[in-house]
Amino acid sequence: MPLDDTRPLVRTPRPQAGEGFMGYLLRVSEANGCPDPYWLLRALGCSAYALATSGTLKPLADALSLEEVSLEALRHAPASDGPGSRQVRFGSGTVHRSAIIADRSRYCPICLAEEGFFQSVWQLKPVTACPKHGVQLLERCAGCGRSVSWRREELFRCPCGHDLRQSTSQPASPESMALSRVLMGKLGNPLHEVADPALLAEAFTALELADLVDHTLFIGAYVSGRGRGAGRQTMSRLMGDAGIDVFQRVAVILADWPKAFFALLDDFRRHGGEGATHIGLEMEFRSFYAALYSRQFRESGKLGLVRGAFETYLRNHWRGGFLGAKNRRLADDLHDRQRYVPLAKAARLIDMHSGALEREIRAGLIEALILRMGSRTLIMIDREKLEAYRLNRDQMVGLFDARRVLGLSKSPFLDLVRAGIAKAVRGPTLDGYAYWTFRKTDLQQLLDTILSGVPESKPGPDHIEYRKAVRIATYRGLGIVDFVKAILGRNLRVAGADPRAVGMERCYFDPDEFLAFASGERPFANWTASVEEAAAQLGLKSQVTYHLVRSNLIRSVSVSEGGKISLRVPLDAIREFETSYIPAAELAVRYGTSSRHLAAVLQQHGIVPVTGPTVDSGRQYFFSRSRLAMRDASEILEGIRSRIDTA
Structure with missing residues (x-):
């Protein structure tokens, strides 16, 4: 029954300050x-x-x-x-x-x-x-x-x-x-001296009440939802210890912001990526990402601290994918500041073909993240490591440019490489890489050492210039390796450096000193073999061996024989070839298959032969022993054996 409207309540206590x-x-x-x-x-x-x-x-x-x-x-x-x-x-x-x-x-x-x-x-x-x-x-x-x-x-x-x-x-x-x-x-309540507000990140203490509450509610909705989100309805029903536990965890995140928030995002990714066959923001962060960038929050400008920290995480910590250029939800410059970039974009940034960059990654020359999602593979590269690789790569040259630095043709230059005088970074005999790679500074240092202390001037009419000196040395059975070793060992003095020439062609010599050096030739029969004799020692056909010599895989020298210049193979070059390369035919016998099938399988996995029918029209496939000794190559070869045994 309603109370009498004309009669007030018997007791009318007054509201207290701060009372609900x-x-x-x-x-x-x-x-x-x-x-x-x-x-x-x-x-x-x-x-x-x-x-x-x-x-x-x-x-x-x-x-x-x-x-x-x-x-x-x-x-x-x-x-x-x-x-x-x-x-x-x-x-x-x-x-x-x-x-x-x-x-x-x-x-x-x-x-x-x-x-x-x-x-x-x-x-x-x-x-x-x-x-x-x-x-x-x-x-x-x-x-x-x-x-x-x-x-x-x-x-x-x-x-x-x-x-x-x-x-x-x-x-x-x-x-x-x-x-x-x-x-x-x-809320206007007096602050008590027991709690320390400094435990809360300053960015949050500066927020207005509505913004601070919105931040705590939003984070609370995801603090235990593993990225799926509890939603406002579920949050409104949390009671007792459950609700207190959620907001205590939120308080810990706000106190250690943004580090603790990044740990929460890592937790989203761990649970969001389980069994995933796709990659990207929505897969890894689920409804957290969709809700954070919903129209409700974007248009109102709410949750600015969460969005800012999330984009910092994407830029500096996220390694699960890349940000598409069409994504207009995120900050405009985030796409260009993301720490990890996909392979194709990384290749464009350093003006390199993506396939070549992937080969560098597989060879371990640049560190990358390789994410396998079912049948798909995503390769991500850290921007800093990519830039370090680019700077290092700018100092690298291939065989053609390396020869130009020293002013040598291909064959004598490779002789210096095999002798360890011209140092290569990568190459067929080093790591199985199909192309020789050199560091500019190493080549320039070698040239500077050769010309150290040599006066710069034009040669006189009696001086022996470099090209003539090479012809004389070759005729007397001396190769480029002997020539350069003598200069470096100070057994042969360079009289001067011609400023008009390039590389070693700058060198010219005193005629008496050079002829005295060249007269110390060795009888070629004691230290060389003919190409046919080298083929017999290697167990190869002569045509195969001639191709290996022409390809500079077997080092050769030109010597004077009966007034004629003939092509000879140094005995140490034969031993060097045997320790550096192995024919596919020998591997095929070892693993119970054909050489053509073995070469095809290895090439499918990026292990390229140094010579062969599909490489340089050679008669046989040969592989670098050092490349085959790597773990991935060994696993591939054992896989061939196991498939043959199973069949």
Whole structure:
């Protein structure tokens, strides 16, 4: 039965500073002997929904002899009159209505005993601790274990009879106390000296109340959802220890921002990538990414700190994919600042073919991340390592340019390489790489050593210039290796350096000194073999051996024999070839297959022969022994054997 409109309530306690609307109603209800605050509202002719966000409070204000506006200040009314508004007033600020606990009591038992009322700030979900007493807020009765509903008769007593002031609460973490204290301060509550707000990242303490609450709610929705997200509805239903645990974890993240946030994103990726057959932001970060960049948040500018930290993570830490140029959700410059770039883009950045760059990666010359997603493979390269590779590569030259530095033709230059005088970085006899690669500085250092202390001037008419010196030395059975070793060993003096020439062609010699050097020739029969004799020692056909000589895989020299210049193979060059290369035919016998099939399988896996029918029209396939000794090549060869055995 409604109360008499003309007769005010018998007892009309005044609201306390910081008191919550429902706590105040319960206190009024108890003072006037009503069963619960809902009964009181109905008796006064107020809608039950008035306690939430809408409806008139005039009957209640009149019964309490208060101005309606003073009650409106306690109630969480809509912040605007527009349709669909979800922001409500809370203290001196506004928050999203899902951030408020409206249907049950939350409390600090010590504050309840000391102050005698329920504080409004306790109803804000991210506030999980009492900074004054350093304890967690409670939502359940210690007597019956049930949530403490507002639908009860006594302010301090649960319907089960337990006195809420006698409950015991657990100590709160420093982080959750710091977050609660900052939120209380933004609501106009006095700050307590127990909690340290410095535990919270400064970027968050500077936010307005609504923004700070939005950040905590959003992170809380994903803090245990493994990237799928709990959503506002699930978050609104979290009760007791579950809700407190979520926001304590959020407080820890805000205290160690952005490091702890990056760890949370790593957790998303670990769970999002399990069994995945696709890559990208939506696969790895799931609904977190979609929600963060939804129109709701992008157009309003909310969650700016989360978006900024997320894009920093993508730029500096994410290794799970690349950002497409058409992605307009992210910052405009993020695509060009991402730490890891895909193979094709990396190749464009250093003006290199993607296939060649991939071969460099497979050979271990540049570190990369290789992500296998089912039948697909994504190769990602760190920008810093790519730039270091580019700078190093700019100092590299191939065989053609290396010869130009020393001013030598192909055959004598490769003789210097095999003798270890001209040092190669990569090549067929070093690591099985099909192309010789040299460092410019190494070649220039060799040339500088040869010309060290040599005066620069034009040669005189009696001097022996470089090309003539080579012809004389070759005729007398001396190769380029003997020639250069004599210069480096100071057994042959370079008389001067011609400024008009390039490389070693700058060298010219005193005729008496050079002829004295050249007269010390060795009988070629003691240290060389004919090509046919070399073929017999190697167990190869003469035509195959001639091709190997022409390809400079077998080192040769030109010697004077009976007044004619003939092609000879040094005996040490034969031993050098045997230790550096192996014919595919020999491997085929060892692994029970044909040489053509073995070569095809190895080439499919990027292991290219140094010569053969498909390489340089050679008669037989030969492979570098050092390349085949690598782990991947050994596994491929064993795989051939196992397939043959199974068949």
